[in-house]
Amino acid sequence: DAGVIQSPRHEVTEMGQEVTLRCKPISGHNSLFWYRQTMMRGLELLIYFNNNVPIDDSGMPEDRFSAKMPNASFSTLKIQPSEPRDSAVYFCASSFTRASTEAFFGQGTRLTVV
Amino acid sequence: KNEVEQSPQNLTAQEGEFITINCSYSVGISALHWLQQHPGGGIVSLFMLSSGKKKHGRLIATINIQEKHSSLHITASHPRDSAVYICAVRLGEETSGSRLTFGEGTQLTVNP
Numbered sequence: 001d002a003g004v005i006q007s008p009r010h011e012v013t014e015m016g017q018e019v020t021l022r023c024k025p026i027s028g029h030n031s032l033f034w035y036r037q038t039m040m041r042g043l044e045l046l047i048y049f050n051n052n053v054p055i056d057d058s059g060m061p062e063d064r065f066s067a068k069m070p071n072a073s074f075s076t077l078k079i080q081p082s083e084p085r086d087s088a089v090y091f092c093a094s095s096f097t098r099a100s101t102e103a104f105f106g107q108g109t110r111l112t113v114v
Numbered sequence: 115k116n117e118v119e120q121s122p123q124n125l126t127a128q129e130g131e132f133i134t135i136n137c138s139y140s141v142g143i144s145a146l147h148w149l150q151q152h153p154g155g156g157i158v159s160l161f162m163l164s165s166g167k168k169k170h171g172r173l174i175a176t177i178n179i180q181e182k183h184s185s186l187h188i189t190a191s192h193p194r195d196s197a198v199y200i201c202a203v204r205l206g207e208e209t210s211g212s213r214l215t216f217g218e219g220t221q222l223t224v225n226p
Contacts, residue, residue, distance in 0.1 A: 108155055
């Protein structure tokens with residue numbers, strides 16, 4: 001398995017534009033997590049899905065952020081409209097549903113909003 | 115107070131030294147992860163443990179559930195061990211798809 005695959009690796013966009021980040025979890029994993037990492041706040045959970053259903057989206061900063069998981073092999077995180085303070089590295093991770101399993105991270109998407 | 119606290123925040127060592135990074139948490143957990151993040155940014159899972167001790171090469175992780183404390187040890191440290199080491203705990207029940215809560219990370223620099 002190629003691991004968790006995120007795209008794009010880097011994204012530079014202008015303020016106000018829509019940004020879509022993509023994630024393909026490891027095949028067979030039931031849980032998918034979106035995290036954001038910034039210098040100021042470290043790693044933060046934005047949302048996680050279990051069996052394609054959003055379980056906890058309390059970390060989503062505001063209505064400009066939305067996430068979907070239309071099937072077990074694909075998820076998107078969308079920011080509309082984007083703002084400079086959204087600049088961060090966004091990680092996707094997946095794991096089996098059982099809590100006592102490892103979480104596997106994608107390489108991350110470095111987003112810069114100018 | 116953070117649910118997960120790591121110490122130290124920064125650690126500089128000479129090649130060959132024995133290194134210990136600590137993680138304390140304040141709530142009940144089902145598992146604890148040690149992650150490594152290299153300067154390039156990628157995150158790698160080093161260990162997942164819920165009790166006892168695990169060893170992989172020069173890395174050893176221990177956890178004491180009663181004391182809510184875990185340690186990551188690196189023996190015979192090497193400059194390539196330089197990275198940020200992150201402790202993360204999995205809250206919630208064993209069978210739920212529960213989320214990870216992260217410590218702030220420990221920046222380790224090993225000098226040759």
